[in-house]
Amino acid sequence: MTLDGSLSIRVNGEHRRVPEGTTVAEMVNLLGLDPLRVAVERNLEIVPRSTLGEVCVEDGDDYEIVHFVGGG
Template sequence: MKLFINGEEMIVPDNVTNVEKLLDYFNLNNKAGIVERNQVIVDRSLHAEESVTNEDRIEIVHFVGGG
């Protein structure tokens, strides 16, 4: 499946069917702060229910600590 993630075209396996699985695929499930699908923020409690489909535009923001 083709997705646009943070502005980059990427191919992910077809078994990546929701936001939770997408974050798992990129090992970001515990690091993602905000996920946006097609310009709508997805509440963390809905990651397992929010579908991901071909050519979706996903923005993933994660916070990095530092000083």
């Protein structure tokens, strides 16, 4: 955490900053993705979709996010 209250994380290999207290669902929304259409791995562990709104992002977390797209 920094003096400005933001956390340093990595998402799909890119460094990002998010406000302290951000949930994983909020982070996904900040990225412009729908939490119902993604799979999230946090520090090499899958985050169950049912808990995305409960799990808080922590400084130094490493995320891999895969989003599903429909088509035909």
